[in-house]
Amino acid sequence: MSAQPRIFSSLVANRFLHSSPSQPLRQLFRYNGEKHVYMRFSRTSSGLTNLLFNRRNVDELSNTKRKHLRPGKLSPRRPVPSNIPKPPYVGSSKPPGIASGSEVHDEKGIECMRASGRLAAQVLEYAGTLVKPGIKTDEIDEAVHQMIIDSRAYPSPLGYGGFPKSVCTSVNECICHGIPDSRALEDGDIINIDVTVYLNGYHGDTSATFFCGDVDDEARKLVQVTKECLDKAISICAPGVEFKKIGRTIHDHADKYGYGVVRQFVGHGVGRVFHADPVVLHYRNNDRGRMVLNQTFTIEPMLTIGSINPVIWDDDWTVVTEDGSLSAQFEHTILITETGAEIMTQC
Template identity: 45%
Template sequence: MLQKQRKLILNDQQRDAMRRAGRVNASLMDYIRPHITAGITTGRIDEMIAQWTLDNGHTAATLGYQNFPKSCCTSVNEVICHGIPGDEELKEGDIVNIDVTTIVDGWHGDQSETFLIGEVSEERKAVTQCAFDCMHLAIDALTPGCTVSKIGETIVPEAHRRGFSVVREYVGHGLGKQFHLDPSIPHFPNRQSRIDRLFPGMCFTVEPMINAGTRYARCDKADGWTVRTKDGRPSAQFEHTVMMTEDGPEILTQCNDGPRKGHQF
């Protein structure tokens, strides 16, 4: 296992390449941010993301990935993840997660944010706040060489304290020249995450999916991608690409205009 993980450890030049990919991806999120408003369709969001990516000479990682048909994921209300952009129009009171991954000179930057459309219900606001806070609490808990389980050991008690649940079927992942690498990054502690460690030079995502109700999910059999909460209650997610350094975790996808640690929705 340790030998397998050491292959993921980046040298200084590779670390800088990942930093650039993260900055580009964050710029894309800042670009689309003002357009996430009532009245826009998720398909139009995808079109704008696809055009920006092409105009800047990069590649949308999701487009064609395992036959996914679009350049981003748009997950509205009870959709946990992998929502396919289409004709759905955002309306007042919705929450929507926008997940974008950009390939920059062969390296991946990956992040997502949940946006509140106008005035939303207290439940939708609270679950969004919980997902955001859990992501940052987990990142802050990491230290060089710590076990991956530190992430789940931080997120689960906080989510449960607020009356919410943590999705287990979908997890974070290592990241680099490939979209999904070892180690798996579950947002709950399990046997493997208590073995795997995060050494300096490793890049990975922290992306907790928090449900207002049950943690259980169901995948839409019609499209094979869209994942919804089993009870139809809302779900929220935030994601950053993180690089472990000798001094601790470094967030690679922090936006200039987006929410930062401590933000209150």
Template identity: 45%
Template sequence: MAKLDPMPKDRNGHLIPGAQTALRNVPPGIPRPEYVGKSAPRPFTGSDVYSPEAVERIRRAGRIAADAIALVGENVRPGITTDELDEIGHRYLVENNAYPSTLGYRGFSKSLCSSVNEVVCHGIPDNTVLEDGDIVNIDITAFVDGVHGDSNRTFVAGEPTEDVRLLVERTEESLRRGIKAVAPGRQVNVIGRAIESYAKRFGYGVIRDFTGHGVGEAFHSGLIIPHYDSAPQYDTVMEVGMVFTIEPMLTLGTHEWDMWEDNWTVTTKDKSMTAQFEHTLVVTERGADILTLPSTGMAA
């Protein structure tokens, strides 16, 4: 069997933009978010605190997103392209009458984000072929019944190096610790404190400029959830019924980053490997209730 071309990469083995396929079709009967067909969403003027009924709608959207991620993850393997993964996720969403929230958001052209190796976030699916040892973050948001549910997970293609395997495991653990810090009456910056205090044990970089966010009626409401310590400016007090994401991004090197000319793809400045995990959750009287668990009930 002929060896698959691992391009697009540069002479140093670092990713470069690949070729994209045409926009995927969404059946006309599936409701679109208001921003589709526009350059940007309208400003959000609602609240990040939701009624129990609205929370259940977000949970339904979140479960569809989580199930789509799980299905895509089952197909992560050496030899598959990120565009093929996008097609799998897209098909699952539309078959479940959900709109892929990223498709058409501020010009984003695909139904999920696929961030490979040194790509921190917002990678655009294309003809990049996954190789043995690569990692890929799959970020999917589903829009159903007027609300968004947002989640992501990092998967491994083949056998990773030991330091990369540990990075992935520990990034998921950092998400768990961030979720455990959630409680009504606390400022949101305690979440970042919990995440970075764990990550710095291992010398990992913690991305600062891309954060968790309010989500629900808006894809991004304006509420910011930091993942790093020393963020006193983010002093919003958590309330029962508040909905937002936590999505730490840890690296084997620097927290500094570059952006490709597509104005989406973010990579570590030193090209070190990076992993991310994300859940949408609601603040409860006892802490947090995760709204993006898959149908199997498997927790992060």
């Protein structure tokens, strides 16, 4: 662990936490039995301060024009053939958090990353074709799961810190980590599908937000600008560039349209491990660190129309906006090259 305050990352709802070296990860993933949970420790000019996230029943969200999300029924966990290699965290209910050290690769590692990234992109593209009114998010999970194991890969979210499904499906006000269930998509919904695959010992991680049926202009604009934020952030990446430039680029573009940038969930190194250094903040910040050649990491901005404050459901995973307003996200895994950045998660 670094001697400096750092962020821990995991696929759980309390996925990214600012921490000090004196506070082990297990102490940060704690819930005191009341209607709140410690979710993030933020840096301020006066040091580390606690930020509490309210744990609310979904009925407590404010009124919006759209029907609020409600938890559906979960299907049984889908099996993975025993001959498919599994990540080391499978079988443990505790998420491993962010691994110390960046993911920097030799030529063999880069080729493995290209393969896992390409498969993740193909799976995401296929999942997007399934989005239509009436399909259940669990049906999307079933299709994604089958495509991944048919490719002799492992769906990275499955079993990560106890996550029960093979993909995250985050609908409308869900910021991230939505669990696929019996809820059917409705006309006008937007849905982020977050795919990560583990192939030949390397993870490829990507996500996109899709339209379901006739989506209104407000939602379409949010999705468009979120994608632009990701594209602009990737365009400035190159060896020696400060990571904080990513946050400034995203935040500046979001500000032009009055959108909020969610701060509690961040990008991360990815490769042989699911979550590694560096931590990639999507908002203006003064964090240190520069990109290095042959390094791989994700950029995954999450924008909102209204409040940027997250609320976690009682399932310990699903994260929604405090006011029920729409949220959108896009994500790519990128490789730092001599001339800039290569998007690894594209078909």
